[in-house]
Amino acid sequence: MEVNQNTSRRKFLKKGLVAGALVAGGSMGASELISAFDSKPSGNKIRLLSPEGKVVEVDASVINPSVSDFLVSSHNVREGVPGKKFVMVIDLSRCKNAGKCRKACSKMHYLPANRSYIKIDKMQDSEKGAPYWMPTPCFHCDNPPCVKVCPVGATFKLSDGIVGIDNTRCIGCRFCMVACPYSARVFNWGEEMFKLSPEEKNAIKPHEACGTHKVGTVEKCDFCPQKTGDNKLPDCVQACPNGVFFFGDEVEDVVSNGDETLQLSKLLRDKAGYRFLEDLGTKPRVYYLPPANRQFPFTETKQASK
Amino acid sequence: MNSEIVTAEKEAGIGHHEVPKDLLKDLLPKKLTKSGTIWMVFLLIIIGIGGYAYISQLQKGLIVTDMRDFTSWGIYISNFVFFVAISLVGSLISAVLKLTDVKWRTPLVRIAEIIAVAAITFAALIIIVDMGRPERFWHLFVYGRIQSPIMWDVIVITTYFTISILLLYIPLLPDLAICRDKLTGAAKWKRWCYKFFALNWQNTPRQYKIVNDSIRILAVLIIPLALSIHTVTSWLFATTYRAGWDSTNFGPYFVAGAFMAGCAAVIAVTYVVREHYGLRKYITDKHFDHMGKLLVLLSLIYLYFNVNEYLVPGYKMKETEGAQLKALFTGDYAPMFWSVQILGLAIPIIVLLFKWGRKPVPIFIISVIVVIGAWFKRLLIVTPTLLHPFIPIQNVPDSWHHYNPTWQEWAITSASLAGALFIIQIFFRLFPVVSIWETMEEREAETESQKI
Numbered sequence: 001m002e003v004n005q006n007t008s009r010r011k012f013l014k015k016g017l018v019a020g021a022l023v024a025g026g027s028m029g030a031s032e033l034i035s036a037f038d039s040k041p042s043g044n045k046i047r048l049l050s051p052e053g054k055v056v057e058v059d060a061s062v063i064n065p066s067v068s069d070f071l072v073s074s075h076n077v078r079e080g081v082p083g084k085k086f087v088m089v090i091d092l093s094r095c096k097n098a099g100k101c102r103k104a105c106s107k108m109h110y111l112p113a114n115r116s117y118i119k120i121d122k123m124q125d126s127e128k129g130a131p132y133w134m135p136t137p138c139f140h141c142d143n144p145p146c147v148k149v150c151p152v153g154a155t156f157k158l159s160d161g162i163v164g165i166d167n168t169r170c171i172g173c174r175f176c177m178v179a180c181p182y183s184a185r186v187f188n189w190g191e192e193m194f195k196l197s198p199e200e201k202n203a204i205k206p207h208e209a210c211g212t213h214k215v216g217t218v219e220k221c222d223f224c225p226q227k228t229g230d231n232k233l234p235d236c237v238q239a240c241p242n243g244v245f246f247f248g249d250e251v252e253d254v255v256s257n258g259d260e261t262l263q264l265s266k267l268l269r270d271k272a273g274y275r276f277l278e279d280l281g282t283k284p285r286v287y288y289l290p291p292a293n294r295q296f297p298f299t300e301t302k303q304a305s306k
Numbered sequence: 307m308n309s310e311i312v313t314a315e316k317e318a319g320i321g322h323h324e325v326p327k328d329l330l331k332d333l334l335p336k337k338l339t340k341s342g343t344i345w346m347v348f349l350l351i352i353i354g355i356g357g358y359a360y361i362s363q364l365q366k367g368l369i370v371t372d373m374r375d376f377t378s379w380g381i382y383i384s385n386f387v388f389f390v391a392i393s394l395v396g397s398l399i400s401a402v403l404k405l406t407d408v409k410w411r412t413p414l415v416r417i418a419e420i421i422a423v424a425a426i427t428f429a430a431l432i433i434i435v436d437m438g439r440p441e442r443f444w445h446l447f448v449y450g451r452i453q454s455p456i457m458w459d460v461i462v463i464t465t466y467f468t469i470s471i472l473l474l475y476i477p478l479l480p481d482l483a484i485c486r487d488k489l490t491g492a493a494k495w496k497r498w499c500y501k502f503f504a505l506n507w508q509n510t511p512r513q514y515k516i517v518n519d520s521i522r523i524l525a526v527l528i529i530p531l532a533l534s535i536h537t538v539t540s541w542l543f544a545t546t547y548r549a550g551w552d553s554t555n556f557g558p559y560f561v562a563g564a565f566m567a568g569c570a571a572v573i574a575v576t577y578v579v580r581e582h583y584g585l586r587k588y589i590t591d592k593h594f595d596h597m598g599k600l601l602v603l604l605s606l607i608y609l610y611f612n613v614n615e616y617l618v619p620g621y622k623m624k625e626t627e628g629a630q631l632k633a634l635f636t637g638d639y640a641p642m643f644w645s646v647q648i649l650g651l652a653i654p655i656i657v658l659l660f661k662w663g664r665k666p667v668p669i670f671i672i673s674v675i676v677v678i679g680a681w682f683k684r685l686l687i688v689t690p691t692l693l694h695p696f697i698p699i700q701n702v703p704d705s706w707h708h709y710n711p712t713w714q715e716w717a718i719t720s721a722s723l724a725g726a727l728f729i730i731q732i733f734f735r736l737f738p739v740v741s742i743w744e745t746m747e748e749r750e751a752e753t754e755s756q757k758i
Contacts, residue, residue, distance in 0.1 A: 121700050136697065149545065151456035152442075152449040171445050172368070172438020174378040175456055181547040183695045187378060187438065190369025215367040216438025277696060280547055 046198055060198045075208075077166050080158030081229050085250035085285075087161070088223070089267060090135055091257075092291035094242045095120070097133040097301045104239030107204050108224055110213070111194055117186065117221035118236055122300075131298050132291035135244065137236065138163060138184040138221035139276070139284030146176035146185065155218070161250070161285050162225065167217035176218055181280055185220045188213055223247075233258060242295065250285075325484055329745060333738045334488060336583060346731060349724040356721020359714040360435060368438055370714045376699050377692045377709040382436035384684035385719045388567070389429035389726070390463070390539045391560070391680065395568025396422025396470050397532035401525040410596050412748055413588045413740040417579060418572045419474040424729040425571075426467045426535075428722045435718055455541045462534045469531060473524050475503075476517055480743035483507035496736065536564045543687070549627040550619075550691040559611040566604040567680035570654075570673040573597050575730065577670035579739050588740045591666060598664030601673070605655045612651065630694040638708070639690050642682055650679020 044060040097120050105116040117137060124131040140163045147155050147163060154170040157163055177185040188194060194213035196204070208226045213219065224234035228247075237245040238258055248255030248264055255264045267273065273287040338346065363370045373380040399418035403411040434440050450457050482504035485492075489500065507513060540560035543551035553559070573594065580589040619627050620635070634643045654672045657663035663672070689709050693699070699707055711719075 119697075119701065121697050123697070134697075145547065149454050149456070151451055151454040151460075152445040153451050154445075154449075169442070169445060169449060170439065171442045173436070173456060174438070175454070175542070177375070177378040178548065178692070179546045181696050183376065183697055183699075186375045188367070189371075189374065190367040192369060214439075218438075 044198075046202070075225055075229070077164050077225075078156065078158070080160030080162060080164075081225070082159065083251065084160040084228070086140070086223055086228060087248055087250045087255065087264060088137065088140075088237075088286045089246040089248075089255050089264070089273060089289060090286060091244050091246065091271075091289040092132055092134060093289060093294045094244045094296075095133040095135060095291075096242065096296035096299070098241055099301070100239040100241055101135055101236035101245065104235040105221070108207075108235040109219075110196065110204065112196055112200060115186070115193060117184075117219070119183070130291075132294070133298070134276075134288070135236075136182060136184065136276075137223075137286060139182055139282070139286040140223065142283035142285060143281060145179040145181065145282060149175045149179045151175065160228075162223050163220075164222065165218060165220065167212065167214045167219065170214075170217035172216040172218070174218065181277060181282065185218050187218050188215050191215055325488070325742060325746065326749075329742055330484075330488055332585065332587065333740050333742045333745070334485065335734065335736055335738060338735060339582070342582065342731070342735075346728070349728045349731070352717075352724035353721045353728065356718045356724070359717035359721070363435075363714055363718070364440070370712060372705075372710050372712050372715065374702075374706045376695060376702070376706055377689060379436075379688055379692060380709055381685060381688075381711045381715050381719050382432055384688040385681070385722060386429050386432045386436065387539055387560075387684040387687070388681050389425045389432065389722070390535055391564035391567045391684070392571050392677075393422045393425035393429065393466070393470070393568070394532050394536055394561070394564040395572050396473065397528040398565055398568060399572060400473050400521075401528045401532070404521075404525045405529075408596075409748075410593055412744050413585070414572060414576060414593065414597070415477065415744075416474070416737075416739060416741055417576050418568075419470065419477075420730050420733045421568070421571055421575060421726075422470045423467070423474050424726040424733075426463065426470060427729065428726045430463060430467070431725075432719075432722050435722075455538060455545050458538045459535075459542065462531065462538050466528070466531045466535045469524055469528050473521070473528060476520050476524070477741060477744070478503075478737060479505060479507050479517060480509070480514070481738050481741060483509065484742055485737070499736070533561055536561045543691075547696075548691050549624075549630045549694050549696075550687070553615065553619075555611065555614055559615055562604070562608045562611045563680065563683065566601065566608045567677060569597065569601045569604050570676035570680070573601065573669055573673040574677060577666055577673075579734065580666075583734070583739055585740060588745065594666045594669050595661070595664045598658045598669045601669075601676070602655060602658045605651060605658070605676075609651055609655065612647070626694060626696055629698075630690050633690045633694065634686065639686060643686055646679045646683050646686060649675055650683065651676075 045057045046060050047055055047057050050056050099120065102116040102118050102120065103113065105111070105118050106113055109117065111117075118135055120133050120135045122131050123134045140161055142157075142161070144155075144157060144163050147157055150156075151173060152169055152171055154167070155163060155165050155176055172187070174187060177183075177187060186193070227234050233247050233256065234245075237247045237256075240257070243257040243259055246255035246257045246260075246262065246267070250264060253264045255262055255267065267289075268287055271289040273289055275284045275287055359370075371380060371382075396419045399411055400415050404415075434443060437443065446457070446460055450460070452458075482500050486497070486500040486504045486507075489497070492500075537557035537560065540556040544553055544556035546552065576589060576593070576597070580586060616631070616634075620631050622628075623631065633639050654676050657668065657672055663669065693707070693709065
């Protein structure tokens, strides 16, 4: 009798320890494990390559689509790339809303296909002017209203010009979203906002994620610090088939869209580069080239909606 | 009756004397009546449903609300603004009217102050409900940035809460002592409460002096604080670039609206309390008449700010602002906007200008409408603006273009309102509604002036 009691108590302790470890393992790890235990078998088998090189077949429900911890970079979100001042130029005359930048952005950040940090909006400056497509990432303003209002310093300006987010600190008050005049920020209202289906997960080649997703925190375009830190272009820039995005360094005075490499100051001067809503005084680090002499006529393209 | 003894005692410097029997009978807290119990159960049910909704929100995240990336603030925030607004009345009745030496305010002070405390408590709670990560609330204290208007709000709200509690508690001390001495038949825990919280009150003139001095100091302190809490709350909006919020008028506009809403709330609660606790002798038609006049004045001031806030940008019709204003004037929000402006502002002003309109029953009805209007007014300030950003909302699901709060949002919001009413009811179950000692002092002053 007593022995039994002891074992049951030991079992109980064990369970407690496991639960404690789950909690200590951080919110992401814990939720991953718990959801792995809880999910019912879907009957849908998926083949995977195990770390030992064997092909194993597992139930789809066992695979948790959120980004695993080992994929999360060791990158310090509060540290910029030294000596750089990143800048982006978006040539509106070249955009036909192909949507490739959005897709690449989703993949890069382990987001479902219908969610990305870039928006492509239909704009029309006057009744008589033709409408045009305007991709809007985060503008990484030099006078960022979002950074000003954050009560806990969860969003901040880095030395390389990027406005970063620390979503282990964000309290989810969403003041920054309200403060941003460009609606650049998105919020993880629930897991649904970033949960990938097993198919989507399989379609993404594992790479270092730019950040992790946490329910109840704010996210936005981060100019892909893993890429830029390696002197590579952000994924949206590389993905665009029309060379709309130029990315570069203000210090070096150079921008590139992958095909052409241009002098930033000359490009802005020659093509009358401007910044969106300049009069707000937010000093964006993203410049636009006017939609003049267009490469494509404007056609309504339907985007994948959420 | 025994006024001679009173004055004799007073002259002798003994301090306060025996409380007249009728005051004890009328003003000491009473047992819950049947309707009181039903009301309390009703409130508890609403709080329970809200609690259940909040648990589901904690489990799934804010996805259970209808807030999305564009309408990132919803009725939680507008409800927060509403509560902060209502709480301003504490300072109006117990400070502004005190410093301007308004005599008739005495029976209303405690009602106003408990409304203020209940409202500010739930303002603080509802803001935690709105947070995506409520468990990180402590980040505000560890990583707090003084540059953020949210930090200013945290600071002024906690200060205002503290001063409001003191303004409720300190004038309660002599009454607590009366409860301690007279309610010897009460339950043990209650007697302990009265004894503990009465802080060994002995009715000495020195204690009365300390109480009166403290009240005076707090009354002066709370006025700038009251202006600050609502001005800072308005700055949560006005410090952004958004159409409809980008206004230098917002501070006084919010403060004016708050005084009006708070005043109406006090009238409504006063009416219910007076009918329910049989306080007609103490809270008379005269009080409603005075409060009615005050409400007209405050409504007119608020009307003035409304004209400024809508007519001036409406005259210019700048692009983004114009779209937001059109949504209010003739668009999706027009029915709500005009109901609030007409029922909640224009009609009260007209009705209350007449003497019959300031009789208890009509003014009670008007006040309830004003309070409801005030709640929706805050929603009209928050949501339509967010639906009209600089870059028009595109390529999102249709539902993202509108904001229709979910049942969880309504349940949690209703629970917060019920919670505030619950605090008020519990408070009056335990403590006298009308200050006994201040009523005594007034009577003495009256009899003395009659003598002269």
